[in-house]
Structure formats: structure tokens, C-alpha cells
Amino acid sequence: MRNRFLPTLATCIFLFFGTSCRQDEPVPPASPSSPAPAMLRVAYVVDGQPLAFDTLMYTNEGGTVYSVTHLEHYLSELVLIGSGGTPNDTLHGPWYVNAANAVDLDLGTLRAGQYSGATMLLGLPPALNVTGALPNTLANINMAWPDPMGGGYHFIKFEGHFMAAEVPTGFAMHVGKNEFLPVCTMLGSFTTTGNGGTLKLTFNLNEVFRTPHIYDLNSGNYSMGSMALMGQLRDNCANAFTLEYLP
Amino acid sequence: MKHQLTLLAGAIALLLAASCKKDAEDPAPPGTPGPAPIDLAVPWYFPIMDVPADNPTTREGIALGRRLYYDTLLSASGPMAGRSCSSCHSQALSFSVPGSPPGFLQVLPHVNLAWSSNFLWKGEVQGTLEDIMRFEVEDFFSADMNILQNDPHYPQLFSQAFGSATITQDAVDKALAQWFRSMISSNSHLDQYLRNEIALTPSEQNGMMLYLTETGDCFHCHGLPLTTDHDFHNIGLDSTFSGADQGRFLVTGQTSDLGAFKTPSLRNIALTAPYMHDGRFATLEEVVEHYNSGVKHSASLDPIMTKPGKETGLNLSPQQMADLVAFLHTFTDPVFLTDTALASPF
Numbered sequence: 235m236r237n238r239f240l241p242t243l244a245t246c247i248f249l250f251f252g253t254s255c256r257q258d259e260p261v262p263p264a265s266p267s268s269p270a271p272a273m274l275r276v277a278y279v280v281d282g283q284p285l286a287f288d289t290l291m292y293t294n295e296g297g298t299v300y301s302v303t304h305l306e307h308y309l310s311e312l313v314l315i316g317s318g319g320t321p322n323d324t325l326h327g328p329w330y331v332n333a334a335n336a337v338d339l340d341l342g343t344l345r346a347g348q349y350s351g352a353t354m355l356l357g358l359p360p361a362l363n364v365t366g367a368l369p370n371t372l373a374n375i376n377m378a379w380p381d382p383m384g385g386g387y388h389f390i391k392f393e394g395h396f397m398a399a400e401v402p403t404g405f406a407m408h409v410g411k412n413e414f415l416p417v418c419t420m421l422g423s424f425t426t427t428g429n430g431g432t433l434k435l436t437f438n439l440n441e442v443f444r445t446p447h448i449y450d451l452n453s454g455n456y457s458m459g460s461m462a463l464m465g466q467l468r469d470n471c472a473n474a475f476t477l478e479y480l481p
Numbered sequence: 482m483k484h485q486l487t488l489l490a491g492a493i494a495l496l497l498a499a500s501c502k503k504d505a506e507d508p509a510p511p512g513t514p515g516p517a518p519i520d521l522a523v524p525w526y527f528p529i530m531d532v533p534a535d536n537p538t539t540r541e542g543i544a545l546g547r548r549l550y551y552d553t554l555l556s557a558s559g560p561m562a563g564r565s566c567s568s569c570h571s572q573a574l575s576f577s578v579p580g581s582p583p584g585f586l587q588v589l590p591h592v593n594l595a596w597s598s599n600f601l602w603k604g605e606v607q608g609t610l611e612d613i614m615r616f617e618v619e620d621f622f623s624a625d626m627n628i629l630q631n632d633p634h635y636p637q638l639f640s641q642a643f644g645s646a647t648i649t650q651d652a653v654d655k656a657l658a659q660w661f662r663s664m665i666s667s668n669s670h671l672d673q674y675l676r677n678e679i680a681l682t683p684s685e686q687n688g689m690m691l692y693l694t695e696t697g698d699c700f701h702c703h704g705l706p707l708t709t710d711h712d713f714h715n716i717g718l719d720s721t722f723s724g725a726d727q728g729r730f731l732v733t734g735q736t737s738d739l740g741a742f743k744t745p746s747l748r749n750i751a752l753t754a755p756y757m758h759d760g761r762f763a764t765l766e767e768v769v770e771h772y773n774s775g776v777k778h779s780a781s782l783d784p785i786m787t788k789p790g791k792e793t794g795l796n797l798s799p800q801q802m803a804d805l806v807a808f809l810h811t812f813t814d815p816v817f818l819t820d821t822a823l824a825s826p827f
Binding site for chain 2: 376403455
């Protein structure tokens with residue numbers, strides 16, 4: 235009894251201490267097969283120039299000089315379109331982005347695959363475009379689309395100044411309501427590694443004024459409440475993004 | 482053998498008791514309970530309140546901050562000697578005061594600042610409530626910690642709130658920040674309406690529709706429920722700018738910030754006259770009249786203020802303006818103005 239009991243007890247003690255404080259131990263490095271987290275980055279440019287706020291220095295398709303003072307928006311339902319046997323991969327979001335202090339957003343895991351392009355909502359899907367559907371963060375509350383005007387949220391607020399007959403004048407391009415939700419298409423193939431990386435979206439603000447409607451700020455500097463202007467912005471924003479994968 | 486087993490069991494027990502000590506909090510000594518955490522009463526339709534992890538809100542912290550807020554001891558050694566926070570922030574006036582000392586802008590009310598990260602009219606301080614309290618205690622009041630340390634009451638109060646009787650600038654900032662987080666106005670008629678507890682009068686209802694639609698377009702900067710976007714805007718008070726009227730520009734140096742000031746909360750706005758950073762408007766009717774017909778153009782005028790056909794104002798009818806003022810009166814919160822928990826402890 236003595237010869238067998240004590241070694242057994244010692245083993246139990248060893249095993250107990252070997253496992254009881256596991257949370258204090260360093261986490262072992264991820265195995266090569268564990269996918270690393272992927273990030274979503276949004277960059278803002280004006281025809282190739284990085285966006286600089288508050289300076290009247292950009293010229294849009296209509297020949298109007300403008301500046302950007304404020305830009306915030308949602309993104310959601312990013313669908314990576316599979317090719318070569320890769321199925322589509324949908325990343326739902328939503329993601330709120332303020333261009334003045336845009337940060338990389340956590341996408342979770344992104345599987346390996348070949349893709350021919352992507353689609354994305356510049357805004358929120360109808361199920362989330364309902365007052366109170368998003369958590370009551372300050373950002374979400376400031377993006378609210380008032381209930382008397384239909385409720386939900388602004389999809390985008392894009393504000394600045396432009397030169398109107400040599401006089402600086404404000405513009406506020408606000409888009410909301412489901413019927414004006416921009417569905418963006420991004421062409422171009424890319425291959426994800428399955429080991430993290432970054433999906434980089436580039437938002438070319440001049441596209442908001444370009445295709446298919448040449449948007450004239452002089453005849454429409456304030457979109458909220460205007461079905462015609464929000465319709466133009468919906469169509470133009472659909473072409474405003476490009477996407478690339480950074481391994 | 483039996484003795485050996487007893488010793489071994491005892492050793493195991495001791496080892497177990499000691500081996501995971503870092504996983505558990507050291508228990509407080511008997512008789513000295515720690516500060517009691519408080520869940521502040523925040524309505525469901527309010528924004529989520531971010532509280533710094535290193536300054537959780539506690540009953541003792543709020544009580545200490547409240548005492549400091551009302552105590553002239555905070556200023557005893559500085560240029561503001563004889564004054565407390567409450568000297569310029571009267572509860573009955575939504576923790577504001579009419580007029581302002583020479584050289585100062587109008588006193589902004591202390592209401593719902595827990596959700597702000599831009600402080601003072603020009604945003605001279607940005608960050609958390611702890612950051613603005615650091616400015617107020619250190620720069621505005623030039624508070625002397627030794628004076629508080631030598632007071633017969635404060636060391637014990639700090640000990641109860643923060644576990645140490647040694648009074649530091651950091652602890653004072655934190656106590657005041659906790660107190661400010663508790664200064665929540667959420668029982669106005671508007672709140673009761675939002676909670677479906679009351680109905681608004683027809684005039685108030687009409688005013689709300691103006692406020693929340695493009696007709697009045699108040700909501701872009703004064704959205705509900707906080708009635709401020711905490712941002713900075715040039716609302717067309719002037720077309721040229723000098724001195725303090727340059728606003729946020731004096732902080733950033735950006736010409737696009739000329740004439741821009743922080744969006745003030747409209748909570749209890751009927752009690753915080755005169756209005757604007759310089760108190761140029763005596764009544765709410767004058768304020769509405771400014772938005773209706775007095776907007777002045779400048780290169781930094783906020784884009785929201787430049788709707789087609791409304792470049793100089795909203796063009797509201799007299800009845801619409803009266804309705805809008807009626808709605809602004811629903812922001813008055815009698816509970817906040819009379820709550821004894823927010824009153825002086827002295």
C-alpha cells in the first residue's frame with residue numbers, strides 16, 4: 235500500500251498543478267493552420283490624390299472646385315465573388331467609418347480563395363436601416379435618419395464647400411432610405427491566402443460626381459429630402475470604390 | 482504512515498491556497514469595505530456611456546466629486562479663490578449661470594457631459610471627463626492638494642473612494658469625473674414623450690416635426706436624445722471674425738474653423754439664456770429668428786446652413802417659429818433641476 239499510494243498521490247498532485255493555473259501560462263503560438271485575422275481598410279482619394287480635409291483644392295467632373303469638411307458612412311454586406319471553384323464569401327458588417335480618423339476594422343477570418351471581384355453596400359441593408367436597429371453608440375445616434383423622415387440611418391454624410399460663382403458655398407450630400415441604397419461593384423480579381431491580410435477599399439470621391447451622372451453642385455448642393463439628388467448619388471456611389479487584397 | 486499522509490495533505494492544502502493567488506483579488510481588510518459600484522440610470526434610448534476602466538463609477542466617488550464640486554476649497558490657493566464649480570454652475574439653471582465673467586465666454590451648462598469628448602466652446606480640451614477635470618482643477622482653479630490633504634474630512638473621503646488617504650491630482654480629477662457622469666438629465670417632457678408616458682401638445686408636436694425634418698433642420702447638429710452632436714459648427718452669426726468670435730480657429734489654426742463653436746446641448750435650454758457663445762440673444766425667440774432670417778454667409782459657414790433657397794434662413798412662419806420654441810421648452814427637466822442628489826452637500 236505504502237509503496238503504491240505515495241507515488242500515485244504525487245502523480246495526482248503533479249497533474250493537478252500542471253493544469254490548475256492554465257490561464258496564467260503563455261498562450262502557445264497559433265499553429266500554421268490557424269487562420270490569422272483579416273482587416274478591412276478604407277482609403278479616401280480624389281482621382282489618385284490622398285484626401286486632405288478642409289482645403290478647396292479638388293475639381294470634380296463638372297469643373298467645380300470643392301473641399302471636403304466631413305465624411306462618414308456605413309459599409310455592409312461585402313460579398314467576395316468566388317471564381318475557379320471558390321464559393322462566394324459574404325462579410326456582413328456593418329462597419330461605420332469616419333474618414334477623418336479611419337482605422338483598420340477587424341474582419342475576423344478570411345478564407346483562402348480566388349475571387350473575381352466584390353459587391354458591397356455603401357450603407358445598411360434594409361433589415362438594419364430601422365431606427366434602433368444598431369447599438370446606441372454616439373456615432374450611430376449621430377447618423378440617425380429622423381423618424382418623421384422615415385427613420386433608420388444616414389448611409390453617408392459627405393460635406394464640404396465648393397466655389398459657386400467665385401464664392402465658397404457649402405454642400406451636404408446626405409443619402410439614406412432603402413430606395414437610395416448604393417450597391418457598389420468592384421471589379422478585379424484577387425487571391426486571398428487564408429492567413430490574414432487586409433482588404434483595402436479605396437473610395438474615390440470624384441466618382442461621386444462622375445458616372446453615370448455628372449453631378450453639378452451648383453444645381454444640387456443639398457441632397458437630403460431630394461429624391462432626384464439622392465438617386466443620382468446612389469447611382470454614382472455604386473462606381474466609387476475599388477478593392478484590393480494586401481497579403 | 483498516517484502521520485506522513487496528514488503532513489502531505491496539509492502541504493497540498495497550503496500549496497493549493499498559495500499557488501493561484503494571482504488569480505484572485507486580495508480581500509479587503511475586515512471593516513474597510515471598498516467603494517460600491519453604481520450603475521447609473523441611463524434610459525434605453527440614450528447612447529452607451531463609455532466609462533474608463535481605471536475610474537469605475539462608485540457611490541463614494543460620486544459623493545466625493547459632488548463635495549468637491551460645491552467646495553470653495555478647490556480654488557483656495559489660485560486666482561479663482563473663494564469660488565467653487567457651483568459658483569458659475571447653478572443647479573436651478575441646469576448647472577449654468579446667466580452672463581459671464583469679463584473675458585470669458587458664456588457659461589456652458591453641465592448636463593449630460595458623460596457623452597462628450599469635446600469640451601468648452603472652442604474644444605480647448607478633448608478627451609474624457611478625466612481630461613477636462615484635469616484642466617479645470619490644475620489650470621482653472623490651480624488647486625493645491627495640500628489644502629485638501631490638511632482638511633479634516635477629505636483624506637477619509639478619498640480613502641473611501643480610492644483606497645488611499647493620500648490626495649493626488651489624479652484622484653481629484655477622477656472623483657469629479659465620476660460626479661459629472663452622474664449629472665444626467667433624462668426626465669424632461671421630451672423624455673417622457675420618448676418613453677410614451679405623455680403626449681405633446683399640438684404646438685409642441687408641430688415644433689418637433691420642424692425640428693426633426695428639413696423644414697427646421699435642427700436635428701443634424703442637435704439630434705435627439707442628447708440634443709448635440711458634440712461637434713463644431715459655424716452657424717452664420719457673423720460674416721467676419723475677430724477676437725473670441727474666431728472660435729475653434731483659435732485652437733486649430735484652420736481657416737475652415739473660423740466662427741465655429743461647439744454645439745451646445747439644448748437640454749434645459751429655456752433656462753440657460755442668454756444664448757450663443759457671446760450671449761448675443763436674450764430669448765429663444767431671438768435664437769429662432771437668427772436661424773430663420775439672420776444667417777450670415779462666410780467661407781466657413783457650415784454646409785448644413787446652405788440649403789438652396791434658404792441661404793439666409795429657414796423662412797418659417799411666425800406660427801412655425803412659435804411651435805419650434807414650444808418644442809424647445811419640452812427639453813426642460815424639472816427632476817434634474819431639483820434632484821437633491823445633485824444639490825450641494827453642505
